[in-house]
Amino acid sequence: MGQKKQIAIIGCGTIANAQHIPAYLKNDGCEIKYFCDIIPERADEMVKKYNCGKAVYDHHEILDDPDLDAVSICTPNKAHSEIAINFLRAGKDVLCEKPAARIYEQALEMQKAQHETGRILNIGVVNRFNTAVNHIKKLIDKGELGEVYHVYVSFRSHRSIPGLGGAFTTHEIAGGGSLIDWGVHFLDIVMYCCGDPKPLTVTGETFSKLGCDMKNYVYTDMWAGPPKYDGVYNVEESVTGLIRTTGPVITLNGAWAQNIFEDEMYIDFIGDKGGIRLHYGQDFKLYTTKNGALFESTPTYQTRNHFQNEIDAYIRCIQTGEKLPSHIDTNILTSRMMQAIYDSAEAHREINLQ
Numbered sequence: 540m541g542q543k544k545q546i547a548i549i550g551c552g553t554i555a556n557a558q559h560i561p562a563y564l565k566n567d568g569c570e571i572k573y574f575c576d577i578i579p580e581r582a583d584e585m586v587k588k589y590n591c592g593k594a595v596y597d598h599h600e601i602l603d604d605p606d607l608d609a610v611s612i613c614t615p616n617k618a619h620s621e622i623a624i625n626f627l628r629a630g631k632d633v634l635c636e637k638p639a640a641r642i643y644e645q646a647l648e649m650q651k652a653q654h655e656t657g658r659i660l661n662i663g664v665v666n667r668f669n670t671a672v673n674h675i676k677k678l679i680d681k682g683e684l685g686e687v688y689h690v691y692v693s694f695r696s697h698r699s700i701p702g703l704g705g706a707f708t709t710h711e712i713a714g715g716g717s718l719i720d721w722g723v724h725f726l727d728i729v730m731y732c733c734g735d736p737k738p739l740t741v742t743g744e745t746f747s748k749l750g751c752d753m754k755n756y757v758y759t760d761m762w763a764g765p766p767k768y769d770g771v772y773n774v775e776e777s778v779t780g781l782i783r784t785t786g787p788v789i790t791l792n793g794a795w796a797q798n799i800f801e802d803e804m805y806i807d808f809i810g811d812k813g814g815i816r817l818h819y820g821q822d823f824k825l826y827t828t829k830n831g832a833l834f835e836s837t838p839t840y841q842t843r844n845h846f847q848n849e850i851d852a853y854i855r856c857i858q859t860g861e862k863l864p865s866h867i868d869t870n871i872l873t874s875r876m877m878q879a880i881y882d883s884a885e886a887h888r889e890i891n892l893q
């Protein structure tokens with residue numbers, strides 16, 4: 540295996556603490572060398588909390604460290620592309636949280652830097668390392684559903700706008716709302732399970748109806764909160780769209796907040812021989828016919844934390860050069876589709892990507 544790979548965590552907030560750092564600490568092939576955050580106390584606190592690494596407050600300070608092998612970028616979306624490109628050009632490998640970037644153009648610049656440097660650039664589309672998702676992919680690949688001609692995606696919540704007025708709801712920082720934050724995961728699962736088909740045409744509409752009147756937004760709890768009523772709310776909380784691809788047609792309906800009965804978080808893969816409903820982050824059901832009867836089954840299998848799988852695969856690919864399914868070359872299609880949905884919503888017309 541050789542020497543342990545030296546890792547820097549860039550951005551020491553929620554996802555870094557909940558998933559990336561614990562997963563690196565459980566991997567024998569690496570060590571965390573730096574905790575970097577523009578809020579100095581956050582970086583300092585990491586060193587104390589995890590009893591390892593050194594605190595830095597600006598990622599430029601560590602670009603030239605010859606002993607640093609790779610980074611996890613866990614900053615808000617706005618900073619992804621610049622930081623990723625800086626580390627790639629400094630000869631480091633990069634795992635960048637989803638979405639790749641605020642806008643497609645920046646994701647393309649990241650891909651260009653990856654191609655020019657030959658370093659690793661994986662995007663945090665963690666569901667590609669999820670056990671249920673991989674079982675679905677295998678079933679579709681084996682033809683168990685026949686021709687998958689339509690995939691319906693629902694990522695709708697009754698009340699789940701994150702940190703009203705903060706980074707998630709500020710277009711300049713996040714690049715968008717429910718689509719870029721949640722939709723990226725759902726679209727990526729569809730693309731992965733269906734063999735990364737090419738998007739052909741895209742139609743979308745976005746809505747900002749419930750959160751924009753910040754003071755009157757009624758909710759029970761708020762992740763990434765509390766609300767900042769003097770902050771900005773200029774992203775969509777809900778989105779709908781239709782994407783034609785070289786594979787299935789994808790229709791989607793997503794919302795951080797919608798006046799609906801209960802959360803509807805699932806993907807329906809609809810084939811001419813069978814169908815699958817994946818309950819997001821949970822299990823899936825298979826619907827087929829056999830001997831003139833309708834069959835419904837719920838497969839059971841061993842599972843493992845998909846973030847641990849993602850980080851373990853990242854360390855392995857740093858060691859071996861293996862190309863992972865989360866490579867920027869596959870994720871770039873999701874960036875392109877999301878951008879086209881936003882462009883279509885703005886222009887109120889279909890976008891042709893051919």
Ligand SMILES: NC(=O)c1ccc[n+]([C@@H]2O[C@H](COP(=O)([O-])OP(=O)(O)OC[C@H]3O[C@@H](n4cnc5c(N)ncnc54)[C@H](O)[C@@H]3O)[C@@H](O)[C@H]2O)c1
Pocket residue numbers: 549550551552553554555575576577578581598613614615616618636637638663665706720763
């Ligand atoms: N894969 C997933 O399921 C998942 C889940 C949650 C968040 N995310 C993604 O992770 C990213 C971070 O989200 P979060 O909820 O952890 O945010 P957060 O606000 O909790 O943490 C971000 C941290 O980055 C720091 N930061 C900002 N700019 C920086 C810079 N230039 N250099 C260094 N540090 C900087 C902030 O000070 C903050 O501590 C987002 O892109 C989000 O979309 C992914």
